Amino acid sequence: xxxxxxxxxxxxxxxxxxxxxxxxxxxxxxxxxxxxxxxxxxxxxxxxxxxxxxxxxxxxxxxxxxxxxxxxxxxxxxxxxxxxxxxxxxxxxxxxxxxxxxxxxxxxxxxxxxxxxxxxxxxxxxxxxxxxxxxxxxxxxxxxxxxxxxxxxxxxxxxxxxxxxxxxxxxxxxxxxxxxxxxxxxxxxxxxxxxxxxxxxxxxxxxxxxxxxxxxxxxxxxxxxxxxxxxxxxxxxxxxxxxxxxxxxxxxxxxxxxxxxxxxxxxxxxxxxxxxxxxxxxxxxxxxxxxxxxxxxxxxxxxx
Amino acid sequence: xxxxxxxxxxxxxxxxxxxxxxxxxxxxxxxxxxxxxxxxxxxxxxxxxxxxxxxxxxxxxxxxxxxxxxxxxxxxxxxxxxxxxxxxxxxxxxxxxxxxxxxxxxxxxxxxxxxxxxxxxxxxxxxxxxxxxxxxxxxxxxxxxxxxxxxxxxxxxxxxxxxxxxxxxxxxxxxxxxxxxxxxxxxxxxxxxxxxxxxxxxxxxxxxxxxxxxxxxxxxxxxxxxxxxxxxxxxxxxxxxxxxxxxxxxxxxxxxxxxxxxxxxxxxxxxxxxxxxxxxxxxxxxxxxxxxxxxxxxxxxxxx
Numbered sequence: 245x246x247x248x249x250x251x252x253x254x255x256x257x258x259x260x261x262x263x264x265x266x267x268x269x270x271x272x273x274x275x276x277x278x279x280x281x282x283x284x285x286x287x288x289x290x291x292x293x294x295x296x297x298x299x300x301x302x303x304x305x306x307x308x309x310x311x312x313x314x315x316x317x318x319x320x321x322x323x324x325x326x327x328x329x330x331x332x333x334x335x336x337x338x339x340x341x342x343x344x345x346x347x348x349x350x351x352x353x354x355x356x357x358x359x360x361x362x363x364x365x366x367x368x369x370x371x372x373x374x375x376x377x378x379x380x381x382x383x384x385x386x387x388x389x390x391x392x393x394x395x396x397x398x399x400x401x402x403x404x405x406x407x408x409x410x411x412x413x414x415x416x417x418x419x420x421x422x423x424x425x426x427x428x429x430x431x432x433x434x435x436x437x438x439x440x441x442x443x444x445x446x447x448x449x450x451x452x453x454x455x456x457x458x459x460x461x462x463x464x465x466x467x468x469x470x471x472x473x474x475x476x477x478x479x480x481x482x483x484x485x486x487x488x489x490x491x492x493x494x495x496x497x498x499x500x501x502x503x504x505x506x507x508x509x510x511x512x513x514x515x516x517x518x519x520x521x522x523x524x525x526x527x528x529x530x531x532x533x534x535x536x537x538x539x540x541x542x543x544x545x546x547x548x
Numbered sequence: 549x550x551x552x553x554x555x556x557x558x559x560x561x562x563x564x565x566x567x568x569x570x571x572x573x574x575x576x577x578x579x580x581x582x583x584x585x586x587x588x589x590x591x592x593x594x595x596x597x598x599x600x601x602x603x604x605x606x607x608x609x610x611x612x613x614x615x616x617x618x619x620x621x622x623x624x625x626x627x628x629x630x631x632x633x634x635x636x637x638x639x640x641x642x643x644x645x646x647x648x649x650x651x652x653x654x655x656x657x658x659x660x661x662x663x664x665x666x667x668x669x670x671x672x673x674x675x676x677x678x679x680x681x682x683x684x685x686x687x688x689x690x691x692x693x694x695x696x697x698x699x700x701x702x703x704x705x706x707x708x709x710x711x712x713x714x715x716x717x718x719x720x721x722x723x724x725x726x727x728x729x730x731x732x733x734x735x736x737x738x739x740x741x742x743x744x745x746x747x748x749x750x751x752x753x754x755x756x757x758x759x760x761x762x763x764x765x766x767x768x769x770x771x772x773x774x775x776x777x778x779x780x781x782x783x784x785x786x787x788x789x790x791x792x793x794x795x796x797x798x799x800x801x802x803x804x805x806x807x808x809x810x811x812x813x814x815x816x817x818x819x820x821x822x823x824x825x826x827x828x829x830x831x832x833x834x835x836x837x838x839x840x841x842x843x844x845x846x847x848x849x850x851x852x
Contacts, residue, residue, distance in 0.1 A: 279707065374708075382696075400583050404592060409588050
């Protein structure tokens with residue numbers, strides 16, 4: 245299952261995609277776009293602080309790669325990838341707020357409410373979320389029906405039944421002890437929903453059949469499960485300098501994670517099992533799906 | 549310009565529309581919809597607290613009436629009207645937060661962060677905003693192109709270049725003195741953008757020509773200007789029991805309004821001028837636009 249030889253090349257590929265996404269996001273957050281022209285410069289700066297200059301850009305990469313598997317170009321996928329990243333970043337800006345996780349540091353930099361102020365951070369998050377739907381709707385390289393499907397799915401996966409709902413359940417976990425099943429549900433919503441969207445977006449925007457949508461969606465759910473397990477494991481084993489954010493927070497707050505409940509050996513075994521399931525799902529697509537396979541291994545076995 | 553005889557009938561019509569919208573919103577916020585099934589019940593309750601049971605529902609009414617002017621039914625317009633109201637309500641939930649206007653009372657009831665908690669209010673607002681775009685995208689009675697145009701326009705008018713941007717400028721006004729031009733720009737964004745969207749949504753969803761979109765948009769901007777002037781005037785002259793919210797807040801915070809700068813007589817004259825402009829804009833549509841004319845008079849001359 246170890247894949248140390250392939251990792252450097254994969255990480256280069258991921259880094260190149262992230263650099264492209266940075267440019268797409270810079271253009272999407274420029275002062276002269278159809279969606280943003282006339283916006284107050286300070287609010288735009290806060291949005292840029294929250295969305296630019298950091299992160300692995302895993303979600304955009306998944307959108308690009310799931311689109312490529314069905315023949316759609318990175319260029320056609322870019323507005324959807326950028327929209328998803330705007331939503332991911334808005335959620336970080338709001339999660340970091342004093343009333344939520346109260347974090348001062350994100351990717352080694354001050355969080356938006358620390359660099360600006362709390363009200364501006366709320367509004368910058370709101371505006372990033374709002375922008376995302378406009379970016380999908382105006383993606384003129386995509387058929388109208390695909391754009392509408394993507395807006396609907398994104399609304400569901402980012403909203404009360406998806407990421408926002410998962411965050412609400414996570415907050416509830418600070419005052420009550422969740423069962424393993426409840427933890428799994430919370431994480432499937434909080435982390436899994438956007439990753440499932442990322443993987444499913446490819447076949448949707450490429451006009452692939454429903455059966456492919458289902459396979460890619462399940463693949464995205466697996467990525468979500470692996471991502472969260474690896475994240476919780478790193479929260480226990482890594483240090484803040486390596487991660488660029490605070491660690492040991494879950495434990496300090498009494499939040500139970502599956503690695504904390506089941507132990508590190510169980511967690512590593514579960515991660516291997518998830519990678520095997522992802523590889524099995526992707527087998528019918530042959531060599532073309534190699535990057536998605538590597539993505540699963542990267543997410544499960546990453547060290548930062 | 550006075551229109552006291554027509555008002556009771558108009559207010560009945562507005563009330564009937566509000567009652568219909570309450571039902572549409574109840575259905576949109578039910579636990580078993582495509583967009584929300586599986587959402588945590590407490591978060592849904594907070595969303596309902598923020599969106600149901602109150603308000604004049606002026607924005608949905610404008611969507612319905614501007615759609616009717618071009619032959620579209622209230623049923624076809626309903627999802628767009630509901631989406632717009634979700635966005636209006638999300639903005640109230642976030643504006644009421646301690647880091648923003650810090651209000652305990654809204655429509656005579658506790659604000660969402662008082663009835664629930666601050667984190668839940670942030671997430672409920674986020675989720676209402678997210679839901680709105682899904683509601684427009686899934687409005688299957690409307691042509692795909694109309695839905696996409698509406699998502700794009702709503703993203704612009706609700707985002708950094710519209711309502712959220714106006715709110716950011718309003719916050720800045722607490723620490724710096726705005727010029728009259730800056731106040732006008734802030735209010736055109738904060739209040740005007742969603743009302744302009746409401747009026748322009750009708751011709752868009754009914755597939756009317758671009759020229760009609762422009763007329764209705766200008767009408768919506770006038771409604772926005774009149775709404776804000778009347779609101780600021782009421783903030784100076786009415787009492788909290790009549791309005792169901794705190795009054796005199798702007799003055800207490802040192803925020804300048806146009807009525808405060810120019811006086812009540814100037815304000816009443818300006819309101820009459822705006823109503824006359826709205827009537828002139830709508831003249832080509834004849835009798836069919838009578839409700840929109842009455843709406844302008846209602847907004848300008850309301851007493852609560």
